[in-house]
Amino acid sequence: MITLFDVPSTVPGKAWSLNMWRARFSLNYKGLPYKTQWIEYPEIAPVLKSHNIGPTKYFPDGSPYYSVPAILDIDDKTGEIKAALAESYDIAKYLDDAYPDTPRLLPDDETQVKAVKEFSKEFINIIWLPSLYLILCKAVLAKLNPASHEHFSKARARDLHPFYGKDRLEEIPLSAEEEAEEWKKIEGCFNALEKSIKGTDEKGQWFLGDQITFADFVIGGFLIWTRKILGEESEGWKYIKGWNDGRWVRFLDGLKEYSQRID
Known part of the structure; x- marks a missing residue:
């Protein structure tokens, strides 16, 4: 087992x-x-x-x-x-x-394996924006059990220290107005992600076209994290749902049968 x-x-x-x-x-x-x-x-x-x-x-x-x-x-x-x-x-x-x-x-193809591996390692750089990381990590903090709060707050603040210079997530200010402004920049990250998928097969749903691979679970993991943490009715998820002609909702829908089982 x-x-x-x-x-x-x-x-x-x-x-x-x-x-x-x-x-x-x-x-x-x-x-x-x-x-x-x-x-x-x-x-x-x-x-x-x-x-x-x-x-x-x-x-x-x-x-x-x-x-x-x-x-x-x-x-x-x-x-x-x-x-x-x-x-x-x-x-x-x-x-x-x-x-x-x-x-x-x-x-099976070694060239495709290399593409999947490189994408998996570079994914965070494609989607990375300090403000997006901050928005999502602050949302995560509110949904963790108390036993994990302190550890997560300090660890993620350490990741963001070069940008915000704080030791805990709670010390980094982010007003509703600032967050709304940051979402305009975040759209560019999703455009870059869209381009990375389309670059392999414009007709394909998945990273390699019609074939699901681990690379799609890298994307799906990010999307399901974002949806679960922000919430279906949040402004952030509403932004994402509307970007790239609804690509991200369709993508998650395609992975639905693999997201139901949590043993």
């Missing part, structure tokens, strides 16, 4: 994070049985260490950074640990190798 480690929230179904949704989409698409172990942010490092799941990166001072999604795959019959790893792309690659009779997340 596969265990997926995820951070809970107060949104329906608990699952919210763009990165965790990448792995959840992958498992659902393959139809693999799994269970979720919900852990709060301060628990991530000790829980992953206890399962010998290594860090996904290191800070400039050399300290390790432990993150989710992470999975533990244990053989039901023997109890043998088949895999213990983190990072959504590495998880996708493992699932393809370990379960070859299920739908593939990565294409």
Whole structure:
């Protein structure tokens, strides 16, 4: 049985994070049985260490950074640990190798695999805008359980420190008027995302045209995160729904069958 480690929230179904949704989409698409172990942010490092799941990166001072999604795959019959790893792309690659009779997340063609991998790594740079990150992270903070508030507030403020110079998200001001003004700039990020998809196949719904791959779960993870955190009736989601001729609503609708299962 596969265990997926995820951070809970107060949104329906608990699952919210763009990165965790990448792995959840992958498992659902393959139809693999799994269970979720919900852990709060301060628990991530000790829980992953206890399962010998290594860090996904290191800070400039050399300290390790432990993150989710992470999975533990244990053989039901023997109890043998088949895999213990983190990072959504590495998880996708493992699932393809370990379960070859299920739908593939990565294409067979090596050139296409490279395109999917590069897109997955560069995605954040395509969609990145400090104001968008701030708006979404502030919305996340309001939907996390109290046990995760302090950790998330400080960690995300650290990410944004070069732009805002604060140590906690709550210390970064953002009025309704400022947020409305920022959404005008954010549209450009979605235009860039649209271009990255159309550049492969203008007729295709997905990153590689008619074929769903892990790259589509990267996009879908971001979109479902945005919708769940902002809310269906929020002004922000209404903006997104109207951009790029409704592309993003259609995109999420196309992934609906893989977003229903939260075990």
